[in-house]
Each structure stands twice: as structure tokens, then as C-alpha cells.
Amino acid sequence: MRLRTPSSGDQALIQIVDSALADAARRAGEWLVCRPGCTQCCIGVFAINQLDAHRLRQGLADLEAVAPQRAAHVRERAREAVARLAREFPGDRATGVLDEGEIAEQRFAEFANDEPCPALDPETGTCELYESRPMTCRTFGPPVRSEEGLGVCELCFHGASVEEIAACEMIPDPDDLESALVQELEEATGARGKTIIAFALSR
DSSP states (O other): OOOOOHHHHHHHHHHHHHHHHHHHHHHHGGGOOOOTTOOGGGBSOOOBOHHHHHHHHHHHHHHHHHOHHHHHHHHHHHHHHHHHHGGGOSBOTTTOOBOOSHHHHHHHHTSOTTOBOTTBOTTTOSBTTGGGOOHHHHTSSSOEEETTEEEOOTTSOTTOOHHHHHTTOOOSOTTOHHHHHHHHHHHHHOOOSOBOHHHHHHO
């Protein structure tokens, strides 16, 4: 069977997730207060997979083609972040791949929680790579279920009951297309494991 290209498979995934977000936002109404300029979810590092990293790098290349100075600022912020974070980075500093295992997860939980995302424009408070943002960014805000239960952004759903929050639950990728695409990409490129946005954009 011929493998899907990252772009074609990823576009299908993005459409699924963005449609789920739009539906959750419609049900949430005014409880969902996410707006341009709200940057709380842009502070603090989080792990991204190789598909996210691939999408971000493609987005940066696209930005460079139309706005080279803005792209240069993104790359500069990414490289400055890597320089700041390298010493305590819980992974391979050369590749940017995070270590695995319980101890590594504990270290990562305490790592760079005040670090702004390099894609965040500090002047406008908006994302320079919004169309290419990772899946975590696309699902932040509405109620999303995890091992710890149904979580929401602390700025949203003020005054909503547990039942009202549950009624707005977002199911971003019901068939787990993302896992299949990540596996395909890792097998095709040989790049495996998770990283952070700064490392993905610093190369």
C-alpha cells in the first residue's frame, strides 16, 4: 500500500481536528474565551511529535517565502530558546529528542514552564505559525479528556457546571489518525521520538 505523504495525510487530520474544535466552540459559546492576544497557552514548553515538528518546519518555510524577516525572527527566538534551555534539557541536546521513561517525564514536568513559544510574536501576542501549529495547540481550550479526566483551560468555562462542561467535550481525533501518520513519518524519515517547538524550529 502506498504511504500517504505527510502533507496529504496531515491535511486530513487538521480538517478532522479543526472541525471538532469548531463544533466544541459552537456548543461552548461564551464559556470559551480563547481570542487572539490571549497567550496563556503559549507559555511553557510541551512535547510535540515528529508530525508536529514536520508541520512547523514546513510552516516556517512557507512564512519565509512571503515574509522572510518575520520568519527570521521566529528562527532567532527558537535558537535563543535552545541556548537558554540546553543545559537542563531532559533529552539529547544534539537532536532535541526528549528522553523517555518515568524519571524523564518527572524532569520534563518541571522544565521551562515559563518559556514563551518561539512562534509567539511578543509584540502582537499572536502565533506566526498558526496554520501549522501542533495538535496540542489546536485542542487547548475546550474540554478534552485525558487519563486525569476532563480538562479545560482555567480561563474558560467560569460558572459552568460539570454537566455543562461535559456537554462541550471535544473529541479531536476519534479514529487516532495522528498515530498512524506519526508512525508513517518516522518510518520514512528515521526521525523518532518527541521534541519541543524550539528545537524543531532552530534548525
